Amino acid sequence: MGSPSTSTIEVLNSVTDGKKYITSEELQKHNKPNDLWISIQGKVYNVTEWSKQHPGGDTPLLNLSGQDATDAFIAFHPGTAWANLPNLFTGYHLSDYHVSEVSKDYRKLASEFSKSGMFDKKGHGVIYSLSFVSLLLSATVYGVLYSSSFWVHMLSGALLGLAWMQIAYLGHDAGHYQMMSTRGWNKFAGIFIGNCITGISIAWWKWTHNAHHIACNSLDYDPDLQHLPMLAVSNKLFTSLTSVFYGRQLTFNPLARFFISYQHYTYYPIMAVARVNLYLQTVLLLLSKRKVPDKVANILGTLIFWTWFPLLVSCLPNWGERVAFVLVSFCVTGIQHVQFTLNHFAASVYVGPPKGNDWFEKQTAGTIDISCSSWMDWFFGGLQFQLEHHLFPRLPRCHLRSISPIVRELCKKHGLPYVSLSFYDANVTTLKTLRTAALQARDVTNMNPQNLVWEAFNTHG
Secondary structure (H helix, E strand, O other): OOOOOOHHHHHHHHOOOOOOEEHHHHOOOOEEEEEEEEEOEEEEEOOOOOOOOOOOHHHHHOOOOOOOOOOHHHHHHHHHHHOOOOOHHEEEEOOOOOOOOOHHHHHHHHHHHHHOOOOOOOOOOOHHHHHHHHHHHHHHHHHHHHOOOOOHHHHHHHHHHHHHHHHHHHHHHOOOOOOOOOOOHHHHHHHHHHHHHHHHOOHHHHHHEEEEEHHOOEEEOHHHHHOOOOOOOOOOHHOEEEEOOOOOOOOEEEEEEEHHHHHHHHHHHHHHOOHHHHHHHHHHOOOOOOOOOOOHHHHHHHHHHHHHHHHHHHHHOHHHHHHHHHHHHHHHHHHHHHHHHHOOOOOOOOOOOOOOHHHHHHHHHOOOOOOOOOHHHHHOOOOOOOOHHHHOOOOOOOHHHHHHHHHHHHHHOOOOOEEEEEHHHHHHHHHHHHHHHHHHHHOOOOOHHHHHHHHHHHHOO
8 A cells, every 4th residue: 555645645634524535636546456446435445456356357447446436336236245345445535526416316326226126136037048048959959960951950050040149148147147146156157158058258258348348438448349450440449559458559550451441341241250259269368377267167168169069060961061050150140249339339439548437428428229129129138228238237137128218318317328229220320430430441541631631520439
């Protein structure tokens, strides 16, 4: 724990209530892995050691280090988590602690949801989803093993892709501890349905997804927007930003320029095979020296997938059908990859770390909902209400539609965007965003003065 500066001492001497105070400026100096402080409701906590065992990983704490993180803490933690804070208290309070009007309303809303028990009422969606997934997987295996028809085999591949889509939603629920009743069972469910059935590590997903939630649509902090050399949603990525998440430069080189220049044409083909990248990212993480929670279980689960899936494919009569089966399953699942990108690619972006004091504002600016009829909720897994999920990530999906009007009114009250587009319009908006960046990439060699005009009139975000 560092020693207060002269300015801090002056603050300490000026108070008369017996409490010790530091300023937000002093708090900001404690923003390194070996000196990591945050503030929650005006109290300052030293989370340097805690970050090493934090269930959500150290990335969220590092991204909000040296700041007030009250709204993010409320969003991601149940009431029981507050009991851990006294052990981390530094003894200091923030002398200039301030709560905005929108944060007051957000915290009040979160408290009301908690008191009503909404965070614990999971509904019966999990049972329905598991039953549906079991039916799809059974039909897939039956079609492969007991039919000699090419078209039945292709239908089986499509059913497997649909099953993977539904499993991804269940894995998402488990990763947010929404699926099962206890943390342990959620962890087991995440590894079983994530690693074993889809081949995508739940540890990798948590690592990236937690960072995405905290730094929603930050070009250098949010890994969900860092897809160079294949895709770029903003010309700000043309400056070869450094990814804070990956710890490397996002190089915009001639190869990236070529791919980006045509990304509005290649977007759907890329999404169709995006699953290959997820497999690669899983392998890279599990084989890395990085500390991975439940690493052995994640590796074993992934090996189970790479045992049953190749065996199933090998049961098809020839290599042509095997390749076609895999491609069909990937293409169907690609619909989901499109859906996930629609929620953020066309929203506002920014460069720099997230700010704890504009949590609500950043989520509304960086998130787009997909409007659909209630009978389609199963298809989108509840994530068409992306803003509602970002604001209340612990809320089971069965409640997202019911709170949507409340969130809309809160945004209207504070003059914040609430963007909800049809699936078609969201696709069109995303393609326009990609096309704008593509045209800018073609002109990137003439940064002065023409790209300054682009920056002034076409900057996205």
